[in-house]
Amino acid sequence: MGKQMTEMLKGTLEGIVIAILSVRPAYGYEITARLREMGFSDIAEGTVYALLVRIEQRGLVDVEKYPSEKGPPRKVYSLNGQGQEYLAEFWRTWSFLTERLEQLHE
Amino acid sequence: MGKQMTEMLKGTLEGIVIAILSVRPAYGYEITARLREMGFSDIAEGTVYALLVRIEQRGLVDVEKYPSEKGPPRKVYSLNGQGQEYLAEFWRTWSFLTERLEQLHE
DNA sequence: CGCCACTATTCAGTGTTACTATGTACTAGT
DNA sequence: ACTAGTACATAGTAACACTGAATAGTGGCG
Numbered sequence: 001m002g003k004q005m006t007e008m009l010k011g012t013l014e015g016i017v018i019a020i021l022s023v024r025p026a027y028g029y030e031i032t033a034r035l036r037e038m039g040f041s042d043i044a045e046g047t048v049y050a051l052l053v054r055i056e057q058r059g060l061v062d063v064e065k066y067p068s069e070k071g072p073p074r075k076v077y078s079l080n081g082q083g084q085e086y087l088a089e090f091w092r093t094w095s096f097l098t099e100r101l102e103q104l105h106e
Numbered sequence: 107m108g109k110q111m112t113e114m115l116k117g118t119l120e121g122i123v124i125a126i127l128s129v130r131p132a133y134g135y136e137i138t139a140r141l142r143e144m145g146f147s148d149i150a151e152g153t154v155y156a157l158l159v160r161i162e163q164r165g166l167v168d169v170e171k172y173p174s175e176k177g178p179p180r181k182v183y184s185l186n187g188q189g190q191e192y193l194a195e196f197w198r199t200w201s202f203l204t205e206r207l208e209q210l211h212e
Numbered sequence: 213c214g215c216c217a218c219t220a221t222t223c224a225g226t227g228t229t230a231c232t233a234t235g236t237a238c239t240a241g242t
Numbered sequence: 243a244c245t246a247g248t249a250c251a252t253a254g255t256a257a258c259a260c261t262g263a264a265t266a267g268t269g270g271c272g
Contacts, residue, residue: 001260004117004199007228010258011113012203019210029220038206047259049221054258070268071219091211093110097118098204100144104125105197107231113257116229135249153230155250160229177238177248 001042013043015090017051018079021061022087025078028052052077060086107148119149121196123157124185127167128193131184134158158183166192 020031032048052075055061060083065073079087126137138154158181161167166189171179185193 002195002199003228004121004196005202006259007117007120008199008203010116010229011110012207013259014113015110016207016210019207027220032220038209039202040206042260044260044262045221046223046261046263050223050259053222068220068267072221072266074220089108090110093108093114094207096111096145097114100146101118101122101125101200103144104122109257112230116258119230133249138249148231150231150233151250152232152234152252156230156252159251174238174249176240178236178250179238180249 009043012094013047014051014055015087015094017048018055018060018083018087018090021077021079022084025076027066027074027076029074031077055083058082115149118200119153120157120161121193121200123154124161124166124189124193124196127183127185128190131182133172133180133182135180161189164188 016035017031020026020034026034028049029045031052032043032045035043035048052061056063056077060080061077062080064076064078066076068074122141123137126132126140132140134155135151137158138149138151141149141154158167162169162183166186167183168186170182170184172182174180
């Protein structure tokens with residue numbers, strides 16, 4: 001992945017993952033796969049898991065473990081109230097930024 | 107400034123400053139002022155100067171010193187060929203990101 | 213059985229970036 | 243002298259995504 005993308009993802013990847021969770025609960029492996037489908041082909045699994053630990057510690061998501069048919073149990077993350085607030089704030093910040101950048105892009 | 111904005115600026119602030127320079131050459135103090143006019147009210151001067159040092163070291167800009175009526179000489183930065191390439195790449199990356207996020211935002 | 217592929221999570225170490233909080237330096241106005 | 247405004251610089255910090263590996267469970271194949 002380009003270095004620019006790496007830097008630009010800082011702050012936005014978190015929002016992206018939380019937006020994914022706002023649709024419906026999901027577990028790490030699944031989220032990674034969905035990101036790849038979206039075109040973020042080079043996001044490492046490790047990156048996603050680290051991010052999930054962070055948002056869990058901040059209390060934005062609730063976690064439950066479910067057995068998996070294949071492999072270790074899944075940790076399923078679901079967005080809670082705080083997470084939804086965070087998401088709303090994320091979209092506000094994002095809109096602010098896109099407006100300024102569109103102006104610059106002419 | 108919000109923590110979200112701080113993180114989201116990583117990677118984009120550089121692009122914003124370079125986009126500003128693509129319009130016409132400018133010096134640090136001036137760029138800071140322009141950012142504030144744009145609504146980035148809490149971007150510290152130190153942040154901008156550090157960023158300018160970085161992009162100079164990467165060879166994206168040319169630098170010339172001009173005496174100022176008030177205060178120390180101005181370091182005027184102007185975008186060179188490499189900088190323009192970088193800017194083009196920046197817009198491509200930004201477009202990719204906005205497309206995915208708009209999809210998520212529904 | 214032993215090996216591989218796929219599923220699923222975790223973690224230590226690294227590099228980059230923006231912020232905080234200063235410090236330096238020059239000029240003009242009071 | 244003192245203050246305000248202009249202009250640049252920098253050491254230290256926090257946060258984030260990446261690299262590269264390790265661990266663990268299941269099923270299929272030769």
